[in-house]
Amino acid sequence: MAPAHAEEVTAIAARVAGDDGKTRFVADLTRPVSYSVYVLPNPYRVMIDLPGVAFDLGPGSSGSGLGLVSAYRFGPLGKDRSRIVIDTTGPVLIAKSFLVKPEDGQPARLVVDLVKTDEKTFRMAHEADTAARPQVPAEPEADDTVQTATAMPLPVPKPGTEAPPTAAERPAPAKRADGKRVIVIDPGHGGIDPGAIGIRRTKEKDVVLAFSRALKDKLGANKNYEVILTRDDDTFLSLKQRVKVARQNQADLFIAVHADTVRGASVRGATLYTVSEKASDAEAEALAQKENRADIIGGMDLGTENEEVTDILIELAQRETKNHSIFFAKKAATQLQLVTHMTGKPTRSAGFVVLKAPDVPSVLLELGYLSNKADEALLVSPKWQAQVTEAMAKAIDTYFATEIAARQ
Ligand SMILES: [Zn+2]
The missing domain is CATH 2.60.40.3500 (Immunoglobulin-like)
Structure with missing residues (x-):
């Protein structure tokens, strides 16, 4: 305070x-x-x-x-x-x-x-x-076209199977003229929305911000990257604004960072989520519903935001984006399991609103469970944070390096 x-x-x-x-x-x-x-x-x-x-x-x-x-x-x-x-x-x-x-x-x-x-x-x-209230959006909303993902069955590859990348898995060429890769890191929640609250009252919004800043610092050492945080302080952003930061900066990769709580105190470990219309399992579905509630907690009026877009080009872009997202999620899971606990199913999918940019490969990293004593202690430990950000940086390097390898 x-x-x-x-x-x-x-x-x-x-x-x-x-x-x-x-x-x-x-x-x-x-x-x-x-x-x-x-x-x-x-x-x-x-x-x-x-x-x-x-x-x-x-x-x-x-x-x-x-x-x-x-x-x-x-x-x-x-x-x-x-x-x-x-x-x-x-x-x-x-x-x-x-x-x-x-x-x-x-x-x-x-x-x-x-x-x-x-x-x-x-x-x-x-x-x-x-009708009477002047609509005051949090940011000027010129480009309001955050499309809703359309239904599409998608094979979820088994984690750990390292076949040579297919064209769809290969990251697309950098969108910026200088060839820099733009990575947008999105610390979940903030401001009025604390997110999950731990046993020792650790707030999700605080630990994910600290983690995101540390990850940015780690990646910042690489001059091939431009790293952008969606928020760098304790403010509330709607899910749509987060997606917009990624799209406006033509991000090559979007990483949302969260930490969850569940009823079972023994449940622990990290998980990587990608977007899908049909959730991979019931827990993933429940989590997506919980994370998608952020806008309600922040008091956004969601009355007019459910238009379905069924443009074939968007569908194609989404299909390729999803493949990239899954490919990156696998890379990240591979690196993370070397340094931290993972849940039984380290890559899952569900309908996360924040992952729905049709043209930006996006993953949501749940660092662990604040409802688990051991995980909560890890989440505030600088040593653990250094190891996990290091692992994520390695995964990001490998992901972008895949494109170069595929050309040789
Ligand atoms: Zn969260």
Whole structure:
């Protein structure tokens, strides 16, 4: 929790009061700010959008709910924006919201009153809200064409079988004029979305950022690579924005970095995932669903983002991209199993939204399980981090070197 800049507005406390019929949410701020408040369905939430506000909430502000509020969370949302997300127990209406000016030594207060409503009234309020509210995307969204992968049966090669690469497996020639390979590393979650939380309260968003930075440093030594992080601080990015970073930079490889939790405390090890329409197994499916929820946690309105694209050229590009992705996942699994625990099935596939750039080979690396004591200890160990980033760097080198080998 960084100390606030002199001019920065800081939220210093938050609390919930009331009952199942009417509930009040209050945030104390060092000075008044402009804000907008609105509801979102699936699941029912109330969003409070703020300018860049620092959060330094006292121990009394646990984020746990009361009355109509089941929980709330808060954090930065890109540059100069912040958000408070209030999860509600069911459909609610915003009865009123107002700002109280600081007075008599009291801080400014942002007050939101919620009342219980029915599904139909909620829907009408949401529609009116959506129509009235100016759409403020987190980034200018000029190129909004993140295509949805279309169904295509795909053979998943057995890991460890090292046949000479086929044309489809060979990485495509570098897209940049200077021949540099662009590698985009995507630390999962961030800001308002902590991701998984470990037994010792280790946050996924923190360990994956530390790992991604270390991997970038390791790869940065190679002048043939340009390495880009989708986020280099504790901010929230939507899944679409992450995909966009990869596409806009014409990435040759996209690596999403995550760490999971599961019910079974003994489950541990790393796994590499690629995208597929049909999940390789039930656990992969469950994980993809969980990771895809990041946008809901960050409060994105997903109402209009499910267009299917069935262009034959996109299908072809996707097929080749998928083959490259699987090829890289195998290379990475081969290197990783030399230095760390792997799950029983180290390469799997499922419908991860973040891996769906049709033209960028993409993998999602789950480093391990924060629900496992041993894995959690490894994930924060600098020695383990050095070994695993080294192994990933080797896999990346081998992957791109394959193209040169195939030409000889
Ligand atoms: Zn994750």
